[in-house]
Amino acid sequence: MEQVSSGVLERAPFKYSEIANLPPEEIGRIVKKHVPHLMPKAGVDYRVYLGKPPELREGERLVAYTLSTCPHCYALVAAVLYENGGKVYERKVCPEHGEFEELYFGDYATYERFRRYQKDGKGVWTPNVQLSAPCPYNCGLCPRHKSHTALLNIAVTNRCELRCWYCFFYAVKAGYVYEPSLNHIRFMLREARRMLPYPAIAVQITGGEPLLRDDIVDIVRIAREEGYHHIQVNTEGIRLAFDPDIAVKLREAGTNVVYMSFDGVTPYTNPKNHWEVPYALDNLRRAKLGVVLVPTVIKGYNLHEVGAIIRFGVKHADIVRGVNMQPVSIVGRVPKKERDKLRVTIPDVLLEIEKQTDGQIRREDWYPVPTVVPVSRFVEALRGKPQFELTTHFACGAATYLFWDDDGELIPITRFVDVDGVMQLLDKAAEEIASGRNKYIVTLGVLSKLGRYVDTSKAPKRFRSKRRFLRYIFNILVKHDYSSLGEFHYQTLFLGMMHFQDPYNYDVSRVQRCDVHYVMPDGRIVPFCTFNVFPELYRDRAQKFFSYEIEEWEKLTGKRLAEEVYVRNVKKLMEGEPYRKAYEGVADVFSIPYEEHVLASKKFGIPVVE
């Protein structure tokens, strides 16, 4: 990026090893001193051009105005969202780098449907930074932010044993090792637990590849000690495939679920871990540790396999808790023609899923994330204190729950539950309680009416008992405890979609509502789509500042960074029973010649034992 010439001190004025083992409070005191220095600088890291938004052209219909950023210099610019040909686009003009036009949402009708569910959060009552710069250059979180942290990410290393061709993040390429100490991690986790109105309760331990850390189990344990109810570990699954004990240890330490990359059902679409996933699933199964499959969806690459990915999830539903698809976020300087080949948005994926499941999962079965806010508001009214709310922007994500019958028929929850009806019922009940009506009477009214919104004759056979189904709903609404939700999850497959932004489709309105955050080593809490979209200003700047030089890290650990390279034994993996069983009935990977398997792996950047 052009703007990165800020002259800020790139490394802390001390060796990281000098503070690594200090008590958490002491580390916090030291790192927080550097926040002003690490914040993005006006006129250096970014400029502001708040002129008029671009004019509409013939055939375009105004949807909204917004603020966005120049993909080349990060200048803050006015942008227009418009409809043309049934799709929503964003256009913006940087005075220095010209016009940028990007697909924002692939279906205007879905945009309008989703928009109806938008609800804003309560804001951040305990901001970590004062407001001194425009959004998104003041993170965070700052007093402008609208949503509490729903999922906190904590990067615990930038090491990785894979050498994916597109990645510039891992330690060898970055030229330093970012690996916060256990005490430093404890400080970061505490920072997010201090937030009000609702402290972070869900954390994703991520990297790099977090399972490369020898103390990963201790990290999970620390997260549990610090009060996190939900702990997930984000991994490419290589170590899970070869080390059966690690899954058990992770579960015993308090991990609730593993978040595993899974881009497709063939070696062509998923060269990252196609061969290892079956073994990882087997080990997770033995450890009784659930997994969410996370495909990054790219047009012209794996969009044609989204239906098969869901089928794969259903086939392994004894251990797969969900499939969370992520339409591609395009990073780096990519010409428009190339972007158009790759770009896919939430409605595009929904349409493909509809086609590839023969209409069994329709677009209308999906709801935007804030749809469930009335559940939180109802429980809040009952309990009289702020509850966990998913108030992210409607264009950021969508979800549904999937059930199935023994004959393989896929049945989304919307076929037998009137989701809109239930949410309206809860919304109204929350208002009644807030206006002073007796909460027990209102709750009884809700419970007596709930059955009207459930038609179990259309439900999968195992849910034909209305009483049984309503018991789940009652437990979630009234008990509102994690185990009730978990019990429900065990009976279904969660289907989610989260479209992270990139510099081309950036929308400040979205990022102000973001509820997926990162805690940085200096204690700031930053939305996912500033942390990763402006890495030079947030992620890389902060991580490098508190990192080890490679030489020092190697001396301290006795490890050699360059030797941490995974070499795949395709032949051996293909010959195993777990591999055959995993893909049987989902994809015909067995007729693909061995040489093509090897080629797919090598092209991706993962060497193969010949």
Added chain:
Amino acid sequence: MIVKAFSFSASLSEPYPRRVAVETAVYAVSEGALRRLECRGRGFSFELDALDFDAEFGDVLQLTSADVIRGLAGGSFECRVSECDVEGALLKVYNATVNGRSYKLLAAYKPAEGKLLKVYADIVTNLAPWRERARAVSNLLGLAPSALESV
């Protein structure tokens, strides 16, 4: 020192309909009492005022300049900027109407290191009863207990 204050009415359409109107009164704090300031008025400019608008209402009303810009398609925004000369501590009182509900909200500022720092702000999503808020602000600004009765 010059401080800005905003009085506005907004009818916003995106991402959901909202009607917000705010009349801001600015008071100087002197010798335990409040004195309403007369300020110079001018029109609003996103270039000049967006950040100050965010600083003013991002927390108090959960409303930012980005929200205003977003909602302008099919909506409206009229805003008067007041520029006031102040020397010491300051109280802003927002008489706000949000989707038909009225609120009286407070923000207190104190001088520190050549700047005015916001030391207290009501947040519309986290409002204590008026008496508690008035007491907290009075204590922070060294006001007599009755000082906020007339605002």
